[in-house]
Amino acid sequence: MKVSFQSNTTDAVQKGILVLGAFEDNALFARTNELNATTGGQIQRALNASSFKGKKDDVLSIPVPNGLEYAQIVLVGFGKASDATPLSLEEAGAKALAVVARSTQDTLTVDLSDIPLGKEGLARFVSGIEMRSWRFDKYKTKEGDKPKGPENVIVRTGDVDGAALAFNRLHAVVEGNFLTRHVVSEPPNVIYPETMAEQAKELAALGLKVEVLDEAKMKALGMNSLLCVGQGSVRESQLIVIQWDGGTLGNAPVAIVGKGVTFDSGGISIKPSTNMEDMKYDMGGSGVVLGLMKTLALRKAKVNAVGVMGMVENMPSGSAVRPADVVKSMSGQTIEIVNTDAEGRLVLADALWYTQDRFKPQVMIDLATLTGAITVAVGYEFAGLFSNNDRLSDQLTEAGKVVGELLWRFPLTKTFDKDIDSDIADMKNVGSGRGAGSITAAQFLQRFVNNVPWAHLDIAGMAWDKKDRPLSGKGATGFGVRLLDQLIEKNFEK
Ligand code: BES
Ligand code: MN
Numbered sequence: 066m067k068v069s070f071q072s073n074t075t076d077a078v079q080k081g082i083l084v085l086g087a088f089e090d091n092a093l094f095a096r097t098n099e100l101n102a103t104t105g106g107q108i109q110r111a112l113n114a115s116s117f118k119g120k121k122d123d124v125l126s127i128p129v130p131n132g133l134e135y136a137q138i139v140l141v142g143f144g145k146a147s148d149a150t151p152l153s154l155e156e157a158g159a160k161a162l163a164v165v166a167r168s169t170q171d172t173l174t175v176d177l178s179d180i181p182l183g184k185e186g187l188a189r190f191v192s193g194i195e196m197r198s199w200r201f202d203k204y205k206t207k208e209g210d211k212p213k214g215p216e217n218v219i220v221r222t223g224d225v226d227g228a229a230l231a232f233n234r235l236h237a238v239v240e241g242n243f244l245t246r247h248v249v250s251e252p253p254n255v256i257y258p259e260t261m262a263e264q265a266k267e268l269a270a271l272g273l274k275v276e277v278l279d280e281a282k283m284k285a286l287g288m289n290s291l292l293c294v295g296q297g298s299v300r301e302s303q304l305i306v307i308q309w310d311g312g313t314l315g316n317a318p319v320a321i322v323g324k325g326v327t328f329d330s331g332g333i334s335i336k337p338s339t340n341m342e343d344m345k346y347d348m349g350g351s352g353v354v355l356g357l358m359k360t361l362a363l364r365k366a367k368v369n370a371v372g373v374m375g376m377v378e379n380m381p382s383g384s385a386v387r388p389a390d391v392v393k394s395m396s397g398q399t400i401e402i403v404n405t406d407a408e409g410r411l412v413l414a415d416a417l418w419y420t421q422d423r424f425k426p427q428v429m430i431d432l433a434t435l436t437g438a439i440t441v442a443v444g445y446e447f448a449g450l451f452s453n454n455d456r457l458s459d460q461l462t463e464a465g466k467v468v469g470e471l472l473w474r475f476p477l478t479k480t481f482d483k484d485i486d487s488d489i490a491d492m493k494n495v496g497s498g499r500g501a502g503s504i505t506a507a508q509f510l511q512r513f514v515n516n517v518p519w520a521h522l523d524i525a526g527m528a529w530d531k532k533d534r535p536l537s538g539k540g541a542t543g544f545g546v547r548l549l550d551q552l553i554e555k556n557f558e559k
């Protein structure tokens with residue numbers, strides 16, 4: 066999608082789709098009123114004949130308006146101006162695009178004279194359009210199966226430079242989110258640890274430092290917990306480290322760590338075949354790390370940040386790790402493997418330890434599609450938040466509200482800790498089946514953070530959506546990129 070800004074004092078080239086606005090109770094924007102007159106009152110008549118009330122999420126499509134060359138008008142409801150937030154405006158833009166996502170029209174013109182929150186509001190609306198325009202159709206070979214929707218967006222405004230500047234900031238986040246959605250959507254025969262490493266290396270062109278540790282290097286570091294997960298796979302495991310040094314030299318970085326299981330079959334504790342294909346998105350946490358690092362580089366964030374991605378494929382085979390095996394992690398702590406399907410925590414155990422040990426971060430946040438249990442607890446509307454630090458926890462929760470990526474905090478206490486004590490090793494990788502599976506998983510991770518201010522986001526219910534989400538539709542959501550971008554901008558820059 067190509068977005069350009071144009072002065073609203075010039076004549077518009079009337080082509081394709083025109084997006085206009087109205088507030089609640091059908092108080093038309095000034096520009097909508099003007100064009101209503103041009104159409105001989107057709108917009109008003111269409112309104113009267115419909116259930117459109119100008120509420121947020123109301124949209125009305127009016128084909129071939131009289132007296133105009135546009136093929137279609139999409140009238141968007143903005144609710145009460147006083148209720149508008151950056152997020153509500155993004156969602157309104159996304160809603161408008163959803164209506165025309167399968168249109169054959171190539172051009173979409175946005176002409177919203179009275180949009181709330183000025184140029185920032187307009188930029189948000191347009192970034193919502195962009196967010197919703199993403200598709201994953203590279204494996205469709207028939208053109209007819211690939212509806213393109215509008216590719217050119219022309220935004221009419223009284224402040225071309227101001228709106229473009231505000232939009233560019235948001236566009237960097239959209240680009241990062243798209244990269245996440247892309248790698249999460251790719252099948253596991255295309256995205257596996259080594260190809261994720263290639264994706265990461267491509268980001269070096271943006272000024273990011275990218276390093277890849279192969280199995281030999283990880284072995285030398287003692288990362289047997291991570292390595293044992295990949296040992297049944299023909300794919301070589303990788304630890305990917307991406308650094309962005311946009312902050313003051315010597316300032317401790319913000320570290321983001323991602324679970325990157327490019328396919329989770331469960332291993333020897335193999336999963337049932339129903340929905341096993343979903344386990345391609347078990348690298349969703351690492352996908353967020355990749356996308357976020359791209360965003361930070363694109364917008365030249367004034368922060369030192371490091372992204373670490375633990376990449377493995379979890380497969381059953383003669384060389385696979387067994388239930389009952391004991392491994393020694395990089396931290397020196399030993400782990401009895403009781404269930405090879407509880408592999409995410411094994412990957413993160415070494416990735417977290419390595420990250421705090423090498424980078425001494427001011428805070429460390431991990432993202433992982435860690436437990437099915439988190440969807441039992443909070444469904445598909447919240448990610449689980451687990452933290453040893455109230456301040457970081459509050460900052461994350463607040464950032465989530467701003468961008469519409471909601472978090473719900475769960476307890477972490479010693480009482481749950483007992484559940485993962487092993488009879489023969491320092492710990493075992495699953496609880497004793499007394500419920501609270503997401504908490505025991507987080508409690509396990511906590512043993513590898515060495516008291517660094519840390520938060521764990523269990524995104525198992527949020528990385529992928531089988532229904533429509535406002536900004537991302539169906540499929541990969543990129544959940545976490547907007548959240549962490551907002552967290553960093555608000556709390557860790559300058
Ligand atoms: N990758 C899964 C968790 C998952 C489930 C992610 C559904 C996304 C959607 C994880 O590795 C796993 O298998 N967890 C087990 C843990 C259990 C063995 C203690 C689970 O949730 O059943
Ligand atoms: Mn698993």
Ligand code: ZN
Pocket residue numbers: 326329347406408409434435
């Ligand atoms: Zn998994």
